[in-house]
Each structure stands twice: as structure tokens, then as C-alpha cells.
Amino acid sequence: MHYEEPSLTATLEYTMTPEDFIPKVIEIKNLTKTYMMGQVPVEALCGVSLSVHKGDFIAVLGPSGSGKSTLLNMIGALDRPTSGTVIVNGTDISTLSDNQLADLRQSVGFVYQTFNLISRLDAIGNVELPLSIAGVPKKKRRFTAEVMLKIVGLEDRIHHKPSELSGGERQRVAVARALVNNPSFIIMDEPTGNLDTKTGLEIMEFAKKLNKEQGITLIIVTHDTEIGSQARRTIRLRDGQIESDEVNY
Numbered sequence: 001m002h003y004e005e006p007s008l009t010a011t012l013e014y015t016m017t018p019e020d021f022i023p024k025v026i027e028i029k030n031l032t033k034t035y036m037m038g039q040v041p042v043e044a045l046c047g048v049s050l051s052v053h054k055g056d057f058i059a060v061l062g063p064s065g066s067g068k069s070t071l072l073n074m075i076g077a078l079d080r081p082t083s084g085t086v087i088v089n090g091t092d093i094s095t096l097s098d099n100q101l102a103d104l105r106q107s108v109g110f111v112y113q114t115f116n117l118i119s120r121l122d123a124i125g126n127v128e129l130p131l132s133i134a135g136v137p138k139k140k141r142r143f144t145a146e147v148m149l150k151i152v153g154l155e156d157r158i159h160h161k162p163s164e165l166s167g168g169e170r171q172r173v174a175v176a177r178a179l180v181n182n183p184s185f186i187i188m189d190e191p192t193g194n195l196d197t198k199t200g201l202e203i204m205e206f207a208k209k210l211n212k213e214q215g216i217t218l219i220i221v222t223h224d225t226e227i228g229s230q231a232r233r234t235i236r237l238r239d240g241q242i243e244s245d246e247v248n249y
Helices: 008-015 068-075 098-107 123-133 138-151 167-179 197-214
Strands: 024-037 040-053 057-061 083-088 108-112 185-189 218-222 233-238 241-247
Touching: 024 068, 040 068, 040 083, 040 241, 057 068, 057 197, 068 083, 068 185, 068 218, 098 108, 108 167, 123 138, 123 167, 138 167, 167 185, 167 197, 197 218
Parallel strands: 057 218, 057 233, 108 185, 185 218
Antiparallel strands: 024 040, 024 083, 233 241
16 A cells, blocks of 8 residues: 655645634734832733734733733833734834834724823814824825714714714724724724723624624723623733633634
């Protein structure tokens, strides 16, 4: 009986999973981050490793002090690791200067608990702001902002100021603003923290729709397990380490 060695192609086909063919927007390996509290070193992250693929919808859960905010800062290129590797959009952030980090952050969308909208500007003015800062011509940025507000379902509220919008509507304006620079992924930091339970769940339903219909990669940082369970994948942190990494649906 003739025996043939398995080909490299056959071996790869056998060992590779569908996720291996999806581009990674974030890859973290053996990440540690140590802060000094006076003379005492405090390890906020201890050997964290994870990958985020294009189109993922992830919730990062954990109690206060678990390392969620530190991990968010790494993923968003807001800070550098003490050791280990953080690769964002193919670039190792530890190799970048402060100016290069600032440039990299242009490819990341941020949505915060407090909305961070400018009260004197209407919805479209707030959404246009990042494009204005980037020097995009007025006609183009107005058109782009209108498209983003339509995507989040606020095309009939574009001239309303934040004080004239509900909490859920203000958060959707913040999402539209995060979308205008065509980011490779969006980080939502406690996006439902200032909302009542019903509105918070509505925002999560909206996030699911955005992920499914627009293919937007979403990373939501929260302490709320009910909110976290709405994501397709849940990563739980405790004491600076990943306690579990589960697919929900």
C-alpha cells in the first residue's frame, strides 16, 4: 500500500477555522500594564492575550478594578503596554511616537458614557466636527454627516441641539460622530451608563443592528451583565486577567 505524506495545503485546511480567513483589527499578546501608586507597583493587566476580527461584536465585562479601562486604553491606542504586544490595524502601538499614536486614533471611533456633545451645536454640527477638524470641505462633511445621522435613524432630528434630544438620541448622535471618519472599529465605553434600563437595551438593539447591517466592528466596555449579554461575544476580566471568553450567539 502506497503512503503519501499529507500536503501542506491539506494540513492548513484541516487546522484553520473560518475566523482565520477574517482580517484581525486588533491582536494582543501577553499584555501587561503596570502603574505606580506612589512607590507601589500595581498590575492593571497581567498577561492578557486576545484577537478581535473584523465584524466582531464584543462586550468586555468586569467589576471596578478588573482592568477594563486599561484594556480600552490599549485597544484605542491611548496608552502603551509595559510589556507584550498590542497590534491595532496591523501596527504595533509600542513602536509609535505620540504623534503617530494620535494619527492611529483617527482610525478608531470612540463613544463615551457622557456623550461628549457640544451643547451649542445641533446634531449635524456635532457629527460634522471631526471632519471639520480634519479639514474636510464643508459640502462633503455636511453630506457625510447627513448620511451618518440617517444610518442611526435621526435624519429628522439633525437640527436639534443636545438639550432637545432624549438620552438615547444623544447617544445615537455620538455613534454617528464616531462613524464619520470610517473607523476600522468603534469602542463604546459604558454607553448605557447614563441611560435608564429600557433606553439602554434599545441602544444595544441599535448596536446589534449596526453590527449586522453595516458590518461595524464594535467593542463595548461595561460592568452590566445584562447589557454585555447582548453582544455576540463576551470577555470577562478579573484582577487584570481574562476569566472567560465566550460566544453568545
